[in-house]
Amino acid sequence: MDKRIACHCCDLLHEVRPLPPGGVALCARCGAILYRYKRNPLDRTLALALTGLILFIVANSFPFLAIEKAGLTRQMTLATGIFELYREEVYLVAALVGLTTVLLPLVELCALLYVFAPLRLGRRPRLLAPVWRVMARVRAWSMMEVFMLGILVSLVKLASMATIVPGVAVYAFGALIIVLTAAFAAIDPHLVWEALENR
Amino acid sequence: MSPTAKEAGLAACHVCNRLIPVSELAATGHRCPRCGASVHLRKSDSLARCWALVLAATIFYFPANLLPMTHTGFLGKVQSDTIMSGVLYFFASGSWPIALVIFIASVFVPLLKLLVLAYLLISVQRRSHWRPAERTRLYRMTEIIGRWSMVDIYVVTILVALVKLGALANIEAGPAAPYFALVVVLTMFAAMAFDPRLIWDRMGDEGN
Ligand SMILES: [Zn+2]
Ligand SMILES: [Zn+2]
Numbered sequence: 001m002d003k004r005i006a007c008h009c010c011d012l013l014h015e016v017r018p019l020p021p022g023g024v025a026l027c028a029r030c031g032a033i034l035y036r037y038k039r040n041p042l043d044r045t046l047a048l049a050l051t052g053l054i055l056f057i058v059a060n061s062f063p064f065l066a067i068e069k070a071g072l073t074r075q076m077t078l079a080t081g082i083f084e085l086y087r088e089e090v091y092l093v094a095a096l097v098g099l100t101t102v103l104l105p106l107v108e109l110c111a112l113l114y115v116f117a118p119l120r121l122g123r124r125p126r127l128l129a130p131v132w133r134v135m136a137r138v139r140a141w142s143m144m145e146v147f148m149l150g151i152l153v154s155l156v157k158l159a160s161m162a163t164i165v166p167g168v169a170v171y172a173f174g175a176l177i178i179v180l181t182a183a184f185a186a187i188d189p190h191l192v193w194e195a196l197e198n199r
Numbered sequence: 200m201s202p203t204a205k206e207a208g209l210a211a212c213h214v215c216n217r218l219i220p221v222s223e224l225a226a227t228g229h230r231c232p233r234c235g236a237s238v239h240l241r242k243s244d245s246l247a248r249c250w251a252l253v254l255a256a257t258i259f260y261f262p263a264n265l266l267p268m269t270h271t272g273f274l275g276k277v278q279s280d281t282i283m284s285g286v287l288y289f290f291a292s293g294s295w296p297i298a299l300v301i302f303i304a305s306v307f308v309p310l311l312k313l314l315v316l317a318y319l320l321i322s323v324q325r326r327s328h329w330r331p332a333e334r335t336r337l338y339r340m341t342e343i344i345g346r347w348s349m350v351d352i353y354v355v356t357i358l359v360a361l362v363k364l365g366a367l368a369n370i371e372a373g374p375a376a377p378y379f380a381l382v383v384v385l386t387m388f389a390a391m392a393f394d395p396r397l398i399w400d401r402m403g404d405e406g407n
Contacts, residue, residue, distance in 0.1 A: 002218050006204035006211035009335050011396040013201050013209075028201075029399075030335040067361045074363060081360035085372060088359065092377045096384065097356050100349065129235045136214045136236075140387065143346050149300070150353025156297045157289075157354065158361070161273070161368060193215050196233045 007032050041188035042120045048183035049112035055176040056109055063167035078102060100143040108142055111135045112183055124195045132192055144177045210240045242394040246320060252389035253316050259381045267373035269355055279373060282306060305351040308344055312386045315341045326401040338395045345390055348383045
């Protein structure tokens with residue numbers, strides 16, 4: 001295997017060297033991150049992805065937020081917003097919200113499990129190459145953390161109008177953001193590349 | 200200093216980082232032998248695609264900001280709000296942190312992103328030698344902050360889902376919402392289309 005890596009920001013070639021715990025390799029010319037030290041990557045990625053899947057199910061099946069005003073109450077789940085936008089015929093926005101907050105995070109979780117469960121058992125998943133390529137593309141469009149900021153802004157916006165009660169799903173959603181970010185941070189891509197090389 | 204991959208006659212796979220000799224690219228149909236991703240020495244038509252996306256996003260930026268984002272019915276009155284009128288309302292009512300969040304995410308960031316990308320495109324086309332490391336960092340910044348502009352789309356989604364209390368209070372999405380979504384998506388695609396390695400290529404053209 002080639003022991004060199006090209007910086008994706010400026011193309012400078014670097015020798016890949018083992019890092020000390022916690023170490024990060026930076027590009028000598030432009031400062032971009034080349035690769036990081038990973039501790040116990042397979043176990044950690046897999047455990048976090050499994051936790052993420054459970055949190056995803058909770059976040060999507062339980063009440064998300066509820067509004068109370070003059071004796072009236074209305075509850076929403078994550079899907080309610082997408083459904084209401086669809087009903088108001090704002091299809092583009094409904095599709096974008098559905099993709100970025102529900103569908104693509106689910107794709108990421110499934111892809112993580114599909115790739116790392118077999119690797120952990122010392123096997124190579126059959127569709128490793130295409131699934132890994134999809135994962136690389138999807139990451140930029142999974143925006144749960146931005147949605148979380150949207151929730152905070154909405155809470156302040158509505159504070160003067162009505163009472164907002166957060167549901168179980170909001171906490172699961174918040175935890176899912178942290179867990180999914182940690183799962184991606186735990187990945188050691190070199191292990192995947194090695195598995196791809198040995199076919 | 201060590202050479203770049205291009206100078207060494209190598210193309211890097213953007214998915215798995217494998218280095219492939221440029222002379223072998225045609226034989227493999229521009230596919231990475233390790234992961235199957237399509238491999239090019241540089242992103243193809245980077246400048247033209249990036250310009251097209253920047254211009255399209257600039258056009259949609261106007262309806263996104265001028266048209267109403269939401270229609271609010273509250274106790275019998277209907278009020279239409281643009282992004283800016285929302286910002287001004289929160290500023291006037293004293294919740295300036297929230298006004299600042301909406302202003303930065305929805306007005307400032309998309310505009311900044313368009314200006315930065317246009318600047319980077321022009322600087323590459325003029326073969327600028329000025330501070331390549333800073334320009335690369337500027338590019339990385341636009342790549343990271345772009346997604347946060349989606350926040351207003353999500354706020355509309357949550358408001359529309361929650362505030363459906365019949366005659367008492369009712370919020371519906373306004374015509375600006377799809378334009379705004381397009382601005383965010385197009386600027387994200389534009390940032391992805393730009394190849395920061397071009398900043399450095401042009402440096403080498405006339406010798407360092
Ligand atoms: Zn670099
Ligand atoms: Zn590859």
